[in-house]
Amino acid sequence: MIVLAGLPGTGKSTLARALAERLSAPILDKDRIRAALFDPAAIEYSTGQDDFCMEVMLHTAAYLFAKERHRPVILDGRTFSRRYQRERVRAFADEQGVPLRWIECVCADEVARARLERDVAEGRHVAQNRTYALYLQVKAQFEPFEEERLVLDTGCDLTQCVAKVLAYLERPTSGR
Numbered sequence: 584m585i586v587l588a589g590l591p592g593t594g595k596s597t598l599a600r601a602l603a604e605r606l607s608a609p610i611l612d613k614d615r616i617r618a619a620l621f622d623p624a625a626i627e628y629s630t631g632q633d634d635f636c637m638e639v640m641l642h643t644a645a646y647l648f649a650k651e652r653h654r655p656v657i658l659d660g661r662t663f664s665r666r667y668q669r670e671r672v673r674a675f676a677d678e679q680g681v682p683l684r685w686i687e688c689v690c691a692d693e694v695a696r697a698r699l700e701r702d703v704a705e706g707r708h709v710a711q712n713r714t715y716a717l718y719l720q721v722k723a724q725f726e727p728f729e730e731e732r733l734v735l736d737t738g739c740d741l742t743q744c745v746a747k748v749l750a751y752l753e754r755p756t757s758g759r
Contacts, residue, residue, distance in 0.1 A: 584644060584656050584681050585752070586672055588663035588728075589688035590721050591713045592695035592702070594737030594744075598688060599659040601745045606655050609647060611640040613660030614710040628712045637661060637668070641675045648679050660710075664725040673730070682756060685732035686748055692718075694738045731756060 585602065587595040599610045617626060617636045626632070644656045663669050669685075676683035696715045702708045733751040737744055 584648075584658065584672075584676050584679075585684050585686065586658045586663065587686050587688060588661070588669075588732070589737075590662055590664075590695060590725070591718045592699040592715075593688040593690050594698070595659055595688045596708075597741065598686070598735070598737060598744055598748070599657050601741055602748060603657055605745060605749065606657075608655040608657050610657045610659050611643055613637060613640060613658075614708070615660065616640060616643075618709045626711075628710070633661065634668075637671070641672070644675070645679060648681055652681070662721050662725075664721050666726045666729075669728070669730055684752055684756070685728075685730050686751070687728060687732050687734045688737045689734060690736060690738040 585606075585608070587599055589595050596612065599612070602608065603610045613633065613636045616639050617632065620636065620639065621632070640658060644658070647654070647656050658672070661668065663672070663685075673683060695718055699713055699715050699718060703714060733748065735744055735747060
């Protein structure tokens, strides 16, 4: 299981799509799942709704792993800025007996701001709350990562980012 973490606008979804193509892996995207499950008037972008959608993602991942254990699954659409969110995914991976790989996407604030403002102006993202103000709020509350992970600067070329992730996926893990 490959989990993309990072602040809004740091390139998680772009990277997820590129990795999915290279690895023939499905992407489970919290924002798309929310949009599929809830009528627009019922979307609230709350922690409770985020957690609910995350559980739907994990149930879906369990189904996919039962069908094709060797095929990776990519989790996208959540910042994983809170320790409990990462612990839940770790517990799930342990329950499933699947390796877990974290990719933390980072970029300069001005790069994220430009991406977020462009997406808002063009209506390019399904989550309507993805703004630079949200970026700053999540950044201020981000709980430090303790998990082994690849920290990836997505401000560089996407091809280079994908190559770094693929090399990281080839390395053995320490289990945490």
